[in-house]
Amino acid sequence: MNITIADLARITGLAKSTVSGVLNNKAGFSEKTRAKVLEAAEKHGYVPNEIARGLTSKFTKTIGLVIKDITNPFYNRITKGVQDVANEHGYTVFLCSSGENHMVEVAQMNAMVGKRVDGLIIAPLLEGVTFDHIYELKRKEIPFATLGEIPGLTCDYVEFDDYQGSVQVTNHLIEYGHAKIGFVTGQRTSRASKQRFQGFKDTLFERGLTLSERHVFHEAKHLADGVDVGNRLIAMEDRPTALICFDDVIAMGVIKAFEAAGLSIPGDLSLIGFDDIELMTFPLTSVSIPTYEAGKLLAKILFERIFEENVSEYKQITLSEQLVVRSSVKRM
Amino acid sequence: MNITIADLARITGLAKSTVSGVLNNKAGFSEKTRAKVLEAAEKHGYVPNEIARGLTSKFTKTIGLVIKDITNPFYNRITKGVQDVANEHGYTVFLCSSGENHMVEVAQMNAMVGKRVDGLIIAPLLEGVTFDHIYELKRKEIPFATLGEIPGLTCDYVEFDDYQGSVQVTNHLIEYGHAKIGFVTGQRTSRASKQRFQGFKDTLFERGLTLSERHVFHEAKHLADGVDVGNRLIAMEDRPTALICFDDVIAMGVIKAFEAAGLSIPGDLSLIGFDDIELMTFPLTSVSIPTYEAGKLLAKILFERIFEENVSEYKQITLSEQLVVRSSVKRM
DNA sequence: TTGTATGCGTTATCAA
DNA sequence: TTGATAACGCATACAA
Numbered sequence: 001m002n003i004t005i006a007d008l009a010r011i012t013g014l015a016k017s018t019v020s021g022v023l024n025n026k027a028g029f030s031e032k033t034r035a036k037v038l039e040a041a042e043k044h045g046y047v048p049n050e051i052a053r054g055l056t057s058k059f060t061k062t063i064g065l066v067i068k069d070i071t072n073p074f075y076n077r078i079t080k081g082v083q084d085v086a087n088e089h090g091y092t093v094f095l096c097s098s099g100e101n102h103m104v105e106v107a108q109m110n111a112m113v114g115k116r117v118d119g120l121i122i123a124p125l126l127e128g129v130t131f132d133h134i135y136e137l138k139r140k141e142i143p144f145a146t147l148g149e150i151p152g153l154t155c156d157y158v159e160f161d162d163y164q165g166s167v168q169v170t171n172h173l174i175e176y177g178h179a180k181i182g183f184v185t186g187q188r189t190s191r192a193s194k195q196r197f198q199g200f201k202d203t204l205f206e207r208g209l210t211l212s213e214r215h216v217f218h219e220a221k222h223l224a225d226g227v228d229v230g231n232r233l234i235a236m237e238d239r240p241t242a243l244i245c246f247d248d249v250i251a252m253g254v255i256k257a258f259e260a261a262g263l264s265i266p267g268d269l270s271l272i273g274f275d276d277i278e279l280m281t282f283p284l285t286s287v288s289i290p291t292y293e294a295g296k297l298l299a300k301i302l303f304e305r306i307f308e309e310n311v312s313e314y315k316q317i318t319l320s321e322q323l324v325v326r327s328s329v330k331r332m
Numbered sequence: 333m334n335i336t337i338a339d340l341a342r343i344t345g346l347a348k349s350t351v352s353g354v355l356n357n358k359a360g361f362s363e364k365t366r367a368k369v370l371e372a373a374e375k376h377g378y379v380p381n382e383i384a385r386g387l388t389s390k391f392t393k394t395i396g397l398v399i400k401d402i403t404n405p406f407y408n409r410i411t412k413g414v415q416d417v418a419n420e421h422g423y424t425v426f427l428c429s430s431g432e433n434h435m436v437e438v439a440q441m442n443a444m445v446g447k448r449v450d451g452l453i454i455a456p457l458l459e460g461v462t463f464d465h466i467y468e469l470k471r472k473e474i475p476f477a478t479l480g481e482i483p484g485l486t487c488d489y490v491e492f493d494d495y496q497g498s499v500q501v502t503n504h505l506i507e508y509g510h511a512k513i514g515f516v517t518g519q520r521t522s523r524a525s526k527q528r529f530q531g532f533k534d535t536l537f538e539r540g541l542t543l544s545e546r547h548v549f550h551e552a553k554h555l556a557d558g559v560d561v562g563n564r565l566i567a568m569e570d571r572p573t574a575l576i577c578f579d580d581v582i583a584m585g586v587i588k589a590f591e592a593a594g595l596s597i598p599g600d601l602s603l604i605g606f607d608d609i610e611l612m613t614f615p616l617t618s619v620s621i622p623t624y625e626a627g628k629l630l631a632k633i634l635f636e637r638i639f640e641e642n643v644s645e646y647k648q649i650t651l652s653e654q655l656v657v658r659s660s661v662k663r664m
Numbered sequence: 665t666t667g668t669a670t671g672c673g674t675t676a677t678c679a680a
Numbered sequence: 681t682t683g684a685t686a687a688c689g690c691a692t693a694c695a696a
Contacts, residue, residue, distance in 0.1 A: 388689090388690060
């Protein structure tokens with residue numbers, strides 16, 4: 001297996017503490033000793049056991065990141081932001097994907113706590129679930145930051161203004177002359193979905209428009225659900241003139257269905273998504289969300305809390321979303 | 333901070349070993365003691381310190397995964413495959429993205445070794461680099477599996493038949509009547525890119541076709557590079573009739589450039605990519621690569637080696653790639 | 665059925 | 681300048 005400090009001590013004929021001291025660049029060792037230790041370490045490929053080190057030093061140089069779905073570009077970008085900041089600090093990231101399952105989220109969070117990560121970043125399910133596992137985190141004084149506000153808890157978090165993003169989108173459609181607008185919601189446990197839907201309904205109401213329940217499609221999870229929605233729309237007699245999708249991935253599914261059926265967007269349906277993902281050739285009007293920045297921000301806030309002993313104010317940051325107009329919406 | 337077994341022993345008035353025994357479900361404790369321990373553990377939110385446990389038990393229940401780029405769907409799928417299998421075994425995954433930088437790859441691999449992961453899965457740079465860090469892994473008898481064969485090393489690996497995939501693609505274009513075919517290579521350190529390019533050139537030669545150096549574009553990394561290639565093609569007088577891109581992301585860039593210029597694919601250029609990514613609305617002919625299966629396979633092979641004491645044969649698996657014909661190639 | 669002692673690999677404290 | 685020893689939190693072997 002791996003060579004240890006004790007092995008090195010035996011090899012060099014020095015004491016463990018001496019070897020340790022040299023390896024950690026402490027002052028007060030002769031050049032001769034220093035060289036002897038370094039040479040032996042190099043020769044035998046010594047790699048310090050971080051896990052034993054973590055036992056004493058109180059820092060494991062590891063943070064945990066719990067997201068919902070690693071294959072979604074949204075969480076991809078957040079992950080990259082977190083990773084980049086973590087690497088700057090010489091930290092490694094435990095990545096877990098909950099698959100939008102509360103039980104899994106709790107289990108994975110506990111696994112990270114068991115591994116004594118120095119801190120945690122969590123993108124938790126936010127609707128229709130309990131938050132005991134997160135309250136517990138605060139009780140244990142484990143540094144953490146969340147994507148989205150946790151009800152009943154004062155903690156560091158970063159959130160997106162999904163309500164406002166949705167209001168922009170809806171107004172945009174109305175200004176383009178749309179009156180019959182449909183909506184595809186995301187997971188029931190997603191607050192983003194809830195707020196986008198609410199912003200949509202509120203704006204319709206303010207503008208004096210009505211929403212037909214038949215034009216609302218619920219709980220789309222994957223691209224395939226988007227395809228399904230698209231096909232149902234194609235078969236529908238009283239089709240809406242425009243559709244807002246919970247995210248770009250769902251919108252992609254709708255696009256695929258329409259293209260397969262030989263229909264056109266925006267000719268036969270105007271379409272808007274959320275996330276403004278880069279991997280999109282279709283000129284989809286969408287809402288840009290600063291996911292990468294959010295990831296970096298979450299990590300920065302977390303590291304501040306890990307390193308600063310003084311319990312400063314909790315950071316609670318709302319990032320705005322920005323409508324990006326392309327050509328998937330027709331003027332009526 | 334976190335509560336320990338010693339704390340629990342003090343609270344219950346029992347010995348550490350008793351508490352430990354009950355917590356680990358060992359037989360031979362009275363119901364009364366058992367209940368007392370469990371209750372106290374529950375009440376104080378005891379989570380075993382896996383890192384201390386790992387010091388004795390020789391298993392950290394952690395594996396490391398080093399990939400090249402987390403935002404690329406290719407590595408996304410591999411990561412998901414690895415994660416799924418790891419979770420089945422109750423393992424957590426350290427995820428590192430090397431950003432296609434050899435120094436970073438070495439550093440991150442060493443960090444994982446330092447954290448004493450039970451095993452490693454690596455998607456290393458395979459061309460124009462040294463493999464000392466991987467040889468070292470074998471010398472230390474740390475279980476690992478790689479994506480792609482490591483020169484000069486007998487180890488577990490899974491690879492894709494990129495050469496054959498490229499031959500399929502090239503033949504497809506030739507059968508559709510294309511004679512002037514361009515190619516966009518990926519990173520210089522990518523063996524997949526090298527083999528795809530080689531398969532392409534060999535097939536051209538066999539079919540008696542020639543390759544113009546002006547139609548080869550080198551080292552495309554991101555979507556933006558694809559856009560760049562697209563724009564250069566648009567400005568080119570003697571444009572190839574077809575273009576093979578290292579991967580779908582690059583192809584997306586080319587598509588974006590052509591659409592922005594009001595040109596059509598396949599009208600003005602036939603296009604083929606690799607990876608067959610799901611998040612694609614454009615009907616791009618591409619090569620399907622079983623990335624998710626490869627991730628699962630790599631993890632399965634790794635766990636076999638972690639758990640089996642007997643040094644069995646090394647597994648060396650080549651997965652084939654499959655051309656998926658859509659409508660981005662014009663019949664000439 | 666429960667308690668004591670020891671070791672895992674490292675760092676820190678103190679003594680030599 | 682170097683060495684011996686304790687401590688971190690847990691598991692295990694052994695003793696009571």
